[in-house]
Amino acid sequence: MSKALVIIPTYNEIENISKMLDTVMGLETKFDILIVDDGSPDGTAQIVREKMSEFDGRIHLEERSGKLGLGTAYIHGFHWALARKYEFIFEMDCDFSHDPMDLPRLLEACMTGADVAIGSRYATGVNVVNWPMSRVLLSYFASVYVRFVTGMPIQDATAGFICYKRAVLESFNFSKIQFAGYAFQIEMKFKSWRKGMTLVEVPVIFTDRTEGESKMSGGIIKEAIFGVVKLKLRSFFTKE
Numbered sequence: 001m002s003k004a005l006v007i008i009p010t011y012n013e014i015e016n017i018s019k020m021l022d023t024v025m026g027l028e029t030k031f032d033i034l035i036v037d038d039g040s041p042d043g044t045a046q047i048v049r050e051k052m053s054e055f056d057g058r059i060h061l062e063e064r065s066g067k068l069g070l071g072t073a074y075i076h077g078f079h080w081a082l083a084r085k086y087e088f089i090f091e092m093d094c095d096f097s098h099d100p101m102d103l104p105r106l107l108e109a110c111m112t113g114a115d116v117a118i119g120s121r122y123a124t125g126v127n128v129v130n131w132p133m134s135r136v137l138l139s140y141f142a143s144v145y146v147r148f149v150t151g152m153p154i155q156d157a158t159a160g161f162i163c164y165k166r167a168v169l170e171s172f173n174f175s176k177i178q179f180a181g182y183a184f185q186i187e188m189k190f191k192s193w194r195k196g197m198t199l200v201e202v203p204v205i206f207t208d209r210t211e212g213e214s215k216m217s218g219g220i221i222k223e224a225i226f227g228v229v230k231l232k233l234r235s236f237f238t239k240e
Helices: 017-025 044-052 070-083 100-111 133-150 166-170 183-194 218-235
Strands: 004-010 032-037 059-063 088-091 116-120 162-165 199-203
Touching: 004 017, 004 044, 004 070, 004 100, 017 032, 017 044, 017 100, 032 044, 032 070, 044 059, 059 070, 070 088, 070 166, 070 183, 088 100, 088 166, 100 116, 100 162, 100 199, 116 183, 133 183, 133 218, 162 166, 162 183, 183 199, 183 218
Parallel strands: 004 032, 004 088, 032 059, 116 199
Antiparallel strands: 088 162, 116 162
């Protein structure tokens, strides 16, 4: 078993899943993969089951009964990973907006001092491809806003391409996580930072999906905007 696990939540990723699994499995550095599928009606889970037999137990599948939220998918995966003694646990999207070739760079960061390695779009400017300017500005200024409200010294606070050391996730009481959508990523970074963990940003190039449909929505953005204020206010009264 690899000591590193990549958790990939999926919902209707039939166009991307096979290529993603082949790409990660083809890396020189060995990673296991856990797909957390939220009942995709397009057959995503069936493709995963077919691939599982090809790669000697390195691909795993957890199926849930419906769209239960990005945050709950990752928390499901975190519990699964911790129960199986993985030392490094990753969050990554299935749509190739996160380049699997960057996985070894995030792993290296955590092996050389970082507790949390963040694949950052904004650590060295704006490294985003195929997004309309309106989306770039929304994302960039969302991170500026998060930095202003929380005081967290992170250029890309909303990033979803992350490597956690095992000890970071072991320190969390996941029942206290408030958010399931976009704000989940902010909450995890904020709480890790408040716990005294070392957060390191690794510059990456983010490329918008070319296959399948985006899961972004107005409700997700609204949760993030108001969620940041709730996180900051709550931090005055609790360590969790």
